[in-house]
Amino acid sequence: MGSNSFGKLFRMTTWGESHGEAIGVVVDGCPAGIELSLEEIQKALDRRRPGKNRFTSPRKEADQAKIVSGLFEGKTTGAPISILIPNLDADPSQYDAVKNHYRPGHANYTYLKKYGIFDHRGGGRASARETAARVAAGAIASKLINVQVTGFLKQIGDIIVKEWDQEVNESPIFCPDSKAEKEMIQLIDQMRDEGDSVGGIVGIQTSPLPIGFGEPVYEKLEAELAYAMLSIPASKGIEFGAGMLSSQMSGSTHNDCLDETGTFTTNHCGGTLGGISNGMPLEFRVSFKPTSSIKKVQMTQTLSGESSQMKLPKSARHDPCIAIRAVPVVEAMTSIVLADAFLKMSVYKNNLSD
């Protein structure tokens, strides 16, 4: 497949299947001399970890990472950083009941048609488990950039965050609005009870970025972020600043103007101009479709081509809203894109001033 690496100068390669003995990531291109501890990586993994509360997949994984190379006396050496995360709670029997079906909304359809094989035991590389490796790499990336990246659950169903009255990390579902949080939890519980699922929108808000992240033409900051976000399983769209609504605005409304102190008075552009960060916070949103694996009856075909109903058995693990667990993944991918852009910037800014 040959498509398991991400980034140009700050580059990660992830490996491992959801039902193998471990997954992992190799980060190449991290400069030497960066302080880094296992605790920082573990902390990031713990935010994403399944099974920690009832709002995510019941799969229980300790996600105890191990750094096996690239660190010496608490600092990066410039050598590739290899991180391993053992799989503990892989339960290959989970999906036995449906292994002969094309599962509606699921990658097993295209994998089987394209490659002729699919590991029915849990999704292989298409599994959300792969995103744990991204989160580990994101923890390293975040050490390179001096930017605070905050992800949050902005919407599920028709419940939308309105006020920002609590810390995102205080919420088990990463929701900053205590009122919306309650309604969201109610909806998630209802979906779980019904064996159904619901989609959601993850928002990103960063501290003001230094000017200069992003390259002209094809490596614009939005382009790199869009590439990163649409590679996350179940993501279906991304919008920056005013986003899809830009289409309804006039230029005189949309243009972000500078006030007397040289500060932008609005951030309709979401933090970039011409693909390059303009000194404002980065603002974008990523939409996630509802989890495809549900316990309701659906029409499909068997692998041998017969029309058939199917539903996941009651005992199967079931994640009613994948958007929750996506929050730390969206954060991680943001940091990774920014770390890569930061290194690119150092090439061309550096030489300019010589």
Added chain:
Amino acid sequence: MGSNSFGKLFRMTTWGESHGEAIGVVVDGCPAGIELSLEEIQKALDRRRPGKNRFTSPRKEADQAKIVSGLFEGKTTGAPISILIPNLDADPSQYDAVKNHYRPGHANYTYLKKYGIFDHRGGGRASARETAARVAAGAIASKLINVQVTGFLKQIGDIIVKEWDQEVNESPIFCPDSKAEKEMIQLIDQMRDEGDSVGGIVGIQTSPLPIGFGEPVYEKLEAELAYAMLSIPASKGIEFGAGMLSSQMSGSTHNDCLDETGTFTTNHCGGTLGGISNGMPLEFRVSFKPTSSIKKVQMTQTLSGESSQMKLPKSARHDPCIAIRAVPVVEAMTSIVLADAFLKMSVYKNNLSD
């Protein structure tokens, strides 16, 4: 900057400034033996060409392309295809009046801050002129893939396409709905009169794709398309299938099921599963912000940091809705992504069956 190439196996490198003597593109990786004529490239360029009607930029460019390498007796040879497009109507005096201002919503802010230089005469590489080179490359890409790619203007302001009652190419603004077209034209004319601009949404609808375009994990088809689309100047978002609305749907509604004949009954996913095309048409939408260069007074700063009002002079060229001209560019980038995915597929499908 080092970011002027796009694609991995089907790879284009564009060059040229909006006010230089020419722009161009080198396409590397196009297989040998593909029939290709200058007419096909010219036809694609003519769709995008500015100045052909009152709905786009008044800059008049013949956009007469020239193929200078890679063709022999009407077929590609496998060697790089180099295409030149002369600039005829570059008018460097256009923006003289505002050359000492940071232009609201414009890339000159970030370019000047990052690189210390910006060619005020017309945007240099950040200019929409660069997209002509993409359209030329897209015409080549479209010969590699057996897919019909149709772009259309789906929305400007709050006017949305509802019915599909005319050929897109019959409409000067690529609008398939004759009623919406009339309202859109009215709005565009109004914006031009007011010296203002309006955003818009471009839709893409393809013929059913063969199964197998797109690679797992980071090179998912949506990820590659998102990367391509967000590299187009003024784009601010992309959504596939149900897109941002997926967040409001339940799994039992969103999942595309197979009917008795093995056909998907819906296309909420927009044509991909697990990042790989599933045999359905590709469906996505790209939003464009309103053109930033307007003739209304706006607050900004001069390059030397003084607060100042500015507006473009009456005589300046003005493009009231950049989304119109974006239609052929979105089409071209779609074809280029598909051509690249097609070549990637040939590596791994090919070897599988050996």
Added chain:
Amino acid sequence: MGSNSFGKLFRMTTWGESHGEAIGVVVDGCPAGIELSLEEIQKALDRRRPGKNRFTSPRKEADQAKIVSGLFEGKTTGAPISILIPNLDADPSQYDAVKNHYRPGHANYTYLKKYGIFDHRGGGRASARETAARVAAGAIASKLINVQVTGFLKQIGDIIVKEWDQEVNESPIFCPDSKAEKEMIQLIDQMRDEGDSVGGIVGIQTSPLPIGFGEPVYEKLEAELAYAMLSIPASKGIEFGAGMLSSQMSGSTHNDCLDETGTFTTNHCGGTLGGISNGMPLEFRVSFKPTSSIKKVQMTQTLSGESSQMKLPKSARHDPCIAIRAVPVVEAMTSIVLADAFLKMSVYKNNLSD
């Protein structure tokens, strides 16, 4: 550093330091459906393994590899193949005596000057230990191509292989000439006794390659092989076919002609024309400098810049001829280059014939 990956379509990323707990490799881009067993990888590693006889480094490593991803029921799945090789006999005290010296002929000089840090305990990424990971990847690559790659020790000192009277693998020093082998062993023993070392030349001879490996212009087969070979520690040159001696030949002598059956009567070109394999065996030679770590007194400086004599202590591990252990590494890199070229070929040949 960001330079730990090799290959374009068949791509490996190696990681790990000589004194960490493990080293490893991730192979991305290996097609699905290739039969692969741990035994095949182990067999390749065993050929390179240090400490197996007195002719190589006394470091004792079991080099017991573990495949942690990418295999399912004995076949590759197309997912990245991650291989771990634990370090057992890392002895950090080995080089304590010289840790404050720039070691003549050694990478610690440039690493310290460039990065400010160097892991004196054993060479870090510059260590020959890294090549074990290449050998593991090479074993996978060799399964993709139907080519027999034979490496052998062609020369050390002034002793040159003349006759080919024994199997390379029967010789503890990979020498196919039993008479030369005896003299070489004598020379190696002498060097060990003197605490000195000697350089050597590794030859590669393959079975006839299919026509078509290698791409025009920059990705010529020789260019890719030269890149691969000169990345092996201690290599100082490469020549193909008549090689450096081509300079002394006339065209009428050097040109390889076709006989009546369409067979080349000579192979002065070493198996390629215009960078593409021509159906003949690949023939090239790689020279290795003598191991820089010796037990003789040499002039150098301390890290603080004082002139100082130094020699490795008697007890230190010492490898009298690194060229011997390089044989399986040169073989592995050859297979990896060929596997990558094979996948590239499948893109463009495949499409040509459509």
Added chain:
Amino acid sequence: MGSNSFGKLFRMTTWGESHGEAIGVVVDGCPAGIELSLEEIQKALDRRRPGKNRFTSPRKEADQAKIVSGLFEGKTTGAPISILIPNLDADPSQYDAVKNHYRPGHANYTYLKKYGIFDHRGGGRASARETAARVAAGAIASKLINVQVTGFLKQIGDIIVKEWDQEVNESPIFCPDSKAEKEMIQLIDQMRDEGDSVGGIVGIQTSPLPIGFGEPVYEKLEAELAYAMLSIPASKGIEFGAGMLSSQMSGSTHNDCLDETGTFTTNHCGGTLGGISNGMPLEFRVSFKPTSSIKKVQMTQTLSGESSQMKLPKSARHDPCIAIRAVPVVEAMTSIVLADAFLKMSVYKNNLSD
């Protein structure tokens, strides 16, 4: 083919066939603010230009380059630099007489077998004409690095440069030894008279490089240079410092030691340690085979598979020693590799010191 780009951060893409209307190069990644004039590029091209004296190909080309993008007021802008070089003296009838033959030692054999097509009129992309584009890019690269790169003809036949008693550029064959030059000219004239050709060795000697060019593991400076040099048509080998002879040396002789002032007393390594420049001049040699196109009778086959004698007609252009014209190309590729390494270095050195 997809293999017409070279370099990672300083990246060139060449295009054009020997018998098309022009060839060219796009250089992407050159930082902004570098002073650059057409004269500098033209001067480099003039050194390589065919037809300027009797020692190279009689093809007469003015090689008048044109810079069509990337420059503004005498400085690079960071945008891609596009250079065009028209073909004037393309004579398609030159090779008509042999168009139905596999030409011994020539790329038409492998191109025809691999791609099914070959432009018999002059070699297409396999032609030495492509190297003019490299020389133009090399002239840009040389502005980035503060290194003097001197190429010279070191050997043809058995005539070897011994003394360095004249400026390389004073010699029509780039030979620094006036005595050897006379003998070489005699040999070349003899080869021309006989319709035969001879190989040669090109040497490179640079001013002392700053420490730090080159990356660990796969992107070692020697590896990048070897990749570059073996991509030049007709090159068959490369060796650094003591090179192939390293194999015959002992470690105690080969190791370059530091004297009391911290200066290396020898340069057996050729200027690198562990793949990174060590502050010494870079020293390497590249061997070129004799031109394959000769006017002597040789056995071969026709394209339809019949055994046949062939020789080039008397009137055909004939280049008795391609190594001469290779000198500026080897220089150019050296500068390009160094420019790329220089930019890479800026990423990791820069961040280290933060």
